[in-house]
Amino acid sequence: MPVDTRELIEAISILANERNVQVTMKQSAKGAMVCAASAFTGGILLGPVGLAIGGTAGGLMAYKMTSGSFRPLADVLLNDLTDDQQERLVQHVNNAVREFQISDLALLLPLLMNNASIQQAVLKTAISFVSNELRCQIID
Template sequence: MPVDTRELMEAIAIIANERNVQVTMKQSAKGAMVCAATAFIGGILLGPVGLAAGGTAGGLMAYKMTGGTFRPLADVLLNDLNDAQQERLVRHVNNAVAQFAISDLAMLLPLLMNNAGIQQAVLNTAVSFVTNELKCQVIQ
């Protein structure tokens, strides 16, 4: 019996929320470049004090620039994936949990909520999927 895609997506979202997994759309790299550039300029202009001042100013600028761009993985999975992407993720999850010898896929959801090994396998699959398909960075 096949698992309902929506139910499985919601179960994955629950696990991602419990583990507080966050996603960003490559904003970390932009923030790091801003911070490094301001520290470099501060160092050139003011020496060691400028490094500290530039690094601090750059960190604050990076914070302001990237504020609100980090989102929970659960939100991305439930709201940003189209139907075809959700189906592909469900196929990947089914392949990932095949090693746990679940004879009936309808048993997957209860086991998923109570088995740490299956939870980790499913979460790893979802993180890999979001990283490869949506080109997101994941923060665990």
């Protein structure tokens, strides 16, 4: 009997929570650019002291801009994926665990919770999927 897609997504979410995997929607690059631009501007205007002042001000601005943009992978999997994306993720997971010779997806859930190799394969697949589909950056 095949496992419900939602059940597998929830199992992957539990695994992601246990590993404390976080994602960001490309906010890190934006923050770095703000910080660099502030340091550059401060350096041009005030020299070496301006670099320090501009870097500090830019760091604070980047913090304010990106605050709250880091979310748990589990939250993204459960709330942000469309039904079609969830189906594709389940298919990717199914393909990733074929080397473990699991014939029925229903056997995957108990193994997922107890087998470190399968956990690694499934989590790696989920991270890759979210990175490629949603263009998120993963923070381990």
